[in-house]
Amino acid sequence: MPDQKTHKVAVVAIGGNSLIKNAEHQSVEDQYDAARETTRHIADMIEAGWEVAIGHGNGPQVGFILRRSEIAARVEGMHEVPLDVCGADSQGAIGYALQQNLQNWLFQRGIHKDVATVVTQVLVDRDDPAFQKPSKPIGGFMDEGEARRRETAMGWSVVEDAGRGWRRVVASPLPKEVVELDTVRALVNAGVVVITVGGGGIPVIDTGNGVYAGTAAVIDKDYASSLLAQSIGADLFLISTAVEKVALNYGKPEQRWLDRITVSEAKRYLEEGTHFAKGSMAPKIQAIIWYLEAGGKHAIITTPENIGRALRGDTGTHIVRDRARRR
Ligand code: ADP
Ligand code: MG
DSSP, rough: OOOOOOSSSEEEOOOOGGGSSSOOOOHHHHHHHHHHHHHHHHHHHHTOEEEEEEEEOHHHHHHHHHHHHHHHHHHOOOOOOHHHHHHHHHHHHHHHHHHHHHHHHHHHHHHHOOOEEEOOEEEEEEOOOGGGGGGEEEEEEEOHHHHHHHHHHOEEEEOTTTTTEEEEEEEOOOEEEEHHHHHHHHHHHOOOEEEEEEGGGGGEOOSSSTTTEOSBBBOOOOHHHHHOOOTOOSSSSEEEESSSEEEEETTTTEEEEEEEEHHHHHHHHHHHSSSSOTTHHHHHHHHHHHHHEEEEEEEEEEEEEEHHHHHHHHHSEEEEEGGGGGG
16 A cells, blocks of 8 residues: 655654753653643644654653652552553653643644554563663662562662662663554554653563563663654654754863764764763664664754754754765
8 A cells, every 4th residue: 555644754752851851840740841841842843744753761750650669668568569560650641741731732723633642562682681781770779688688589680889879770671672563653644643662661571472571671762762763664763852962072172063964974973982971872873873774864863942943954963874965
């Protein structure tokens, strides 16, 4: 069947700054306000004709849910909430804030478009080497005794964290497949704005013959959004974060902001290792490289408020395929 799409499709990955502006603004109401601000710019995109699928982070939110669970267990003996379920909870709550705000903006503009959040699982490889060296700290601090008890009783990996106490660490495996992909694709093709792969998706493994089970891990949200963009053949992969542009030699005297680079240049800069910080910008650049190498056309990194200007080519860092540059 011929492709029925009349509009271009964008995957927009929104970062932590779209939900929590700073340490003084972390309440649910503050997060709602931040979501309202970011979704305004996404509504602009939609008004300009884009079909949009939204991915988002959930690090602090999962941290809050886990902490409530731990405190409730300690104080009242309530059951604890497993990490994959915390991820599902966060997808629902964050999706709700984004979905309602976006619906309100679209309604105000007279745009008749549905918005829906899909609780999304992402398949990871149970043999992913990341499971051999869990590195992502989650949840609160413990003393050594409790850390050791949980290590034995619950199979947790625990580490001593820079003299501050003991913490649980989990693996950060690579995303292999968006489990609800067909649903997401059908919704996008039907003109629905979809919020999906929240927090990188709920990590699940195939325990055999396609039987999925949640696993205590964390998937990078930029990687998961990249996989989504590749899987639905998005025309644009836009990463909305706290910086208007990406820099070379970030934070150093010789820092230089980038307007437009090719995928080859991106790979070279990433390999040089000095430009993009490991836990923040490097995964975004890697996510974009994977998207472009899989046939993607155009990727942008910018802030929420600069999305419109970046789409007009006036700002942001644009990463394109090698050939496109000479045009
Ligand atoms: P998000 O929640 O959107 O994933 P991150 O904090 O993980 O945000 O990543 C964005 C941050 O990366 C920026 O706010 C900036 O401080 C940092 N960063 C690291 N290296 C660079 C770079 N080379 N250019 C621009 N920003 C960089
Ligand atoms: Mg990040």
